[in-house]
Amino acid sequence: MATWTLRPIRLPDEHLPHGLDSGQPTCRPCGTVWPCDTAGEHLTESRCTCGRTVWRDKTTVRNWHVGPRCYTPADTVRWQASELKAARAPHYPPSHFYPPKPARPVRQRPPYEHPPAGPGDVALGTWVWVRPGALHPGWGDIHHLAMLTALGLPRCEVWLILDGTVHTARADSLILSRTAVRRGRPAPDWTRWTVAQHLVHARPAAVAAPEPVQAELFGALEPAGA
Template structure:
């Protein structure tokens, strides 16, 4: 093994950073040669600033060095960072923090209901069925997000649900409740229905037309004495 052998550093060693009174006269801290020195070049990638001045970027790190007079001020940096953050937020929208929501009105709180039920088919909605409350179905104080809840009293047009988030009880529209948060291959089609669709499916057929026909048949055979 050769003497003096050392592992090559991954990042630019601090001993080979630039120093000097002016950015145009940088020298290496250790080599005392014009910067970038031979060691520094192995860790740098040269790019061009918008002002045309040579700029060096650390290949395996976040540091940059701009040679020549500065072409921007601290205010320019702040404005650019704000623009970058705005562009990132628009490209990656997310729900605002809770303090952006209006105050929550009072709602009854309960312990977790003792019901347990998993739908076995279309229309099989009973107390204990877990559901997702769609955004906008609750007061804005609970945010514009999906909430996991348990149905405690099925009904149309509204169901009573218990939120797992804080134990509050709400009357939510049945057409704003869904069993699944998204489609999956191993689920039947009815699993994607709203609770309203399930309850409508489970309603008995209207027999009013048949009852009217039976009554007419009875009256046709009746004669006054």
């Protein structure tokens, strides 16, 4: 009884072809026409642009071109350079990950800019970060840099620097951008407040209403027999 062995997930190197350029490759250990039975189950057949057969490994990027090469060494260098450039380029999630964006007003960049100088000092032109989930899902699930264009509670209006669209977002989902704070100094605690916290902090303190004088005092001052 044959000993059980783990089936290889890729073409074994000992069953690589010999004589590809001749157009009639053979298997190195088997001596039969390549691909042999062992190699065939790991390969898929396709066609090159020159019409020749190309065998591709099902689990790796390896491929074997049967017949004379239809490309030059310069083509190989150019392909390798393009693959390296693509690998180094930043990759963003495809747009179909997010639902379609609904219509939003588009405006030019507001002409004002207000860097906050202390707690409660937020105004039109203050740069903020919009937390994920505060906008429509069409704008993704990342932080967006925006400028305050209208203040209010519980919602504010913001202008996105990404595409110039205008949105309304909850004030407790907006946090100050570090670019809005003076550089070169340690960031104080209020720089991590939400816009809602700044607006509440800036509200004037409510004046306590005077308590009414007890009715017994007025009764004691009334003349007798009144």
